[in-house]
Amino acid sequence: MNPDALRGAVDLSSLVRAAQQPPAQQASAGAAGPAPATGTGTSAVVRDVGDAEFGEVVELSRSVPVIVEFYAAGIAPALPGIVSSYGGRLVLATVDGNSSPQVAQAFQVQQVPAVVALVGGRPVNLFVGMPAEAEVRQVLDQVLELAAQNGVTGTVSADTPEEGEEEPAEQPLPPLHQEAFDAISRGDLEAAATAYRTAIAQSPADGDAVAGLAQVSLLQRLEGREASEIRDAAAAAPDDLDAQLAVADLDLSGGHVEDAFARLLTLFPGLDADGKAVVRTRLLDYFEIVGAEDERTITARRAFTNLLY
Known part of the structure; x- marks a missing residue:
């Protein structure tokens, strides 16, 4: 550098x-x-x-x-x-x-x-x-x-525990979650997804594993793709479901949560049954990634419910 x-x-x-x-x-x-x-x-x-x-x-x-x-x-x-x-x-x-x-x-x-x-x-x-x-x-x-x-040579004092006080021990991750984390750290998304799927199979109520799998799946879908290519394809083919799903993934991964939700909610009413099933699954993944208690998820879930009934 x-x-x-x-x-x-x-x-x-x-x-x-x-x-x-x-x-x-x-x-x-x-x-x-x-x-x-x-x-x-x-x-x-x-x-x-x-x-x-x-x-x-x-x-x-x-x-x-x-x-x-x-x-x-x-x-x-x-x-x-x-x-x-x-x-x-x-x-x-x-x-x-x-x-x-x-x-x-x-x-x-x-x-x-x-x-x-x-x-x-x-x-x-x-x-x-x-x-x-x-x-x-x-x-x-x-x-x-x-x-x-560039003359930026300052330091900060690393926090240390008071004398006689022990640092709280960090809680270890469950084994399969640790396996997934290690796989992500080395860039092996497929191994991470496998670990999360195994965790879910063993404990279907493991919300962290469900959210982790949704996040890893999103990263897999975007892996190796250029943002400009994704956006150009979506703009050129507004009725292409795959292109719209890809740009929604891109928006979510970049923190544009409302844009990702709005795109899928706008698409949903005009799709056939198969397309609606795909968008429903993707929205549920997004809800897991963003978090059920997040206000943006609550608003989008309410809007989606209104579209269903």
Whole structure:
């Protein structure tokens, strides 16, 4: 990496302005609240953030390089342990792409996991998917070199437990969930899907496995495809169900949840029985990915029910 990598980056000023607004203004601007933590916790080195807090992360990157990892339901963050091992020379901000659409859109995130760096308030794309740990560390070392070239050499103090106080032990994942997580980390989506299917077969009420399988299936459908190709195909063939489903997948993976729901709900009434069955299945997958308690899911589910009766 070299300093030129910071040129032509996307403009994050709107996120900074949003973070500086009073709480009432943030709410009126439609900013989402903090994304729910998914096993990352919050510390000086690793923090889970959403739209409302992301401006603070941009500002922090002016003194210490920040790694931003986008995740979603069923795809837990993979970098907390690795970034923590750098002793405060790097900070990790984990972002739920579905719950933080403004941040996801600013970085043009099309699928998760996706990882970028912020150096001096400017973004640098790192990778989509999760490479092996050795490759991740090589990239993070390059980020530190780039940060040094741009005068961003600060550190944060890694949180340590008080004297005599033990850190709470992290709860291990169930074996099949861990198997799926490890497969996702090495980019083997088929193995992850198999692990989740096995977990569901053993325990049909395992909601986390159902959501994980839905998320992995979405990533499989988008794997190797270009966003521009998907959108061009959908625009050229508005009556092509497969093309519309693909662009809905793209919208959901990039955090445009309402757009994905609206596209499928608009398609549904004009389809034949087979097409309606396909869209129904896809919508149910989306509800699992976004979460049953999410207001966007509740609204879309209500609209879908109205279409059925």
